[in-house]
Amino acid sequence: MTPKERLRKKIFSGGRISPGEADSLFSWDLIELGEAADMRRRLVHPVNTVGFILDRIINFTNICEAACDFCAFHSGAALKPYELPLPEIFSKIEELRARGGTQVMLQGGLHPRHTLATYTGMVREIKKRFPSIRLHSFSPSELDHIAKKSSLSLDRVIAELKDAGLDSVPGAADMLVDRIRAKVSRKKIRTKQWIEIMRALHRHGMKSSATMTYGMGETQKERVAHLAVVRKVQDETGIFRAFIPWSFSPKRTRLESMAPATGIDYLKIVAVSRIFLDNIRYIQAGWLTEGLKLAQIALAMGANDMGGVLTEEKVVEAAGGGTKAGMREFIDLIKNAGKIPVLRDSDYKVLDSRPARRLK
Ligand code: SF4
Numbered sequence: 001m002t003p004k005e006r007l008r009k010k011i012f013s014g015g016r017i018s019p020g021e022a023d024s025l026f027s028w029d030l031i032e033l034g035e036a037a038d039m040r041r042r043l044v045h046p047v048n049t050v051g052f053i054l055d056r057i058i059n060f061t062n063i064c065e066a067a068c069d070f071c072a073f074h075s076g077a078a079l080k081p082y083e084l085p086l087p088e089i090f091s092k093i094e095e096l097r098a099r100g101g102t103q104v105m106l107q108g109g110l111h112p113r114h115t116l117a118t119y120t121g122m123v124r125e126i127k128k129r130f131p132s133i134r135l136h137s138f139s140p141s142e143l144d145h146i147a148k149k150s151s152l153s154l155d156r157v158i159a160e161l162k163d164a165g166l167d168s169v170p171g172a173a174d175m176l177v178d179r180i181r182a183k184v185s186r187k188k189i190r191t192k193q194w195i196e197i198m199r200a201l202h203r204h205g206m207k208s209s210a211t212m213t214y215g216m217g218e219t220q221k222e223r224v225a226h227l228a229v230v231r232k233v234q235d236e237t238g239i240f241r242a243f244i245p246w247s248f249s250p251k252r253t254r255l256e257s258m259a260p261a262t263g264i265d266y267l268k269i270v271a272v273s274r275i276f277l278d279n280i281r282y283i284q285a286g287w288l289t290e291g292l293k294l295a296q297i298a299l300a301m302g303a304n305d306m307g308g309v310l311t312e313e314k315v316v317e318a319a320g321g322g323t324k325a326g327m328r329e330f331i332d333l334i335k336n337a338g339k340i341p342v343l344r345d346s347d348y349k350v351l352d353s354r355p356a357r358r359l360k
């Protein structure tokens with residue numbers, strides 16, 4: 001048996017693959033790799049459903065002292081500085097609620113004057129008005145920033161945010177490789193701190209997700225190293241509800257001269273993630289950055305969730321990207337891929353197995 005045949009056998013029997021084996025998968029033919037990933041998807045998610053959620057990202061400020069090279073959103077890059085007043089945030093949530101939305105992602109920059117009180121105040125006011133809205137908000141870097149600005153421990157920051165009403169925290173991970181982080185986001189947390197923040201969230205019983213923003217000059221081995229960090233943290237904590245890879249958009253950033261990652265890169269990363277991350281149930285198709293058509297193909301190569309039908313998003317839009325999509329398009333696209341669309345909540349529980357009824 002050749003090494004490739006042995007690996008194929010291991011994948012099809014549900015065995016855990018090593019980082020070296022994951023690296024070798026990138027040289028497989030795309031269709032063969034996609035088939036293997038889809039088979040692994042069936043092992044963890046045997047039904048043919050693909051979930052999505054009605055949510056809204058509210059980028060409440062772009063004032064950010066990190067000024068990462070790969071970001072077009074912060075006020076030193078493409079956009080003018082802004083801070084949304086609370087009434088404007090409320091009216092955005094009201095719009096979402098009127099459409100039946102269930103989740104809000106509040107995301108901002110690392111504002112030099114925002115302390116824990118700014119965040120807990122915002123969360124409390126939102127929860128007072130919208131108790132049924134789930135707040136899947138902020139990021140590991142924001143938590144670290146709040147702790148430093150307020151001279152408090154990470155545990156205290158998380159405990160107070162949870163007490164104010166924060167439900168879960170997206171695990172915005174960028175690239176978990178310090179060589180890349182030191183180059184493109186010098187003022188942000190390093191991999192070790194990201195892991196510590198995940199452990200701290202887990203201690204407080206909070207859930208998260210893991211992302212990967214690739215295409216910032218990392219090697220293929222470094223992409224696998226990122227996946228290995230995510231798998232290890234998940235083994236230890238079980239904190240991740242989903243894994244979401246997306247490509248970095250160079251436009252309007254300080255890395256504008258870099259060539260953007262390709263569609264094949266994206267599909268291979270989705271497929272390898274599905275096979276390697278054997279402890280994460282949902283792999284999300286990144287339609288916002290990759291476009292709806294590529295995301296649809298990803299559903300045949302290991303992805304089993306479409307994320308949110310968003311009503312607004314500023315970070316990807318700032319880099320000249322950002323696809324717009326409504327619920328009708330989501331439903332048609334998922335059905336056209338031979339899958340069953342289901343409307344889900346923040347915990348990936350099915351809210352409506354026939355979401356098309358909500359369109360009538
Ligand atoms: S990626 Fe986040 S932390 Fe970095 S500059 Fe943009 S808003 Fe700030």
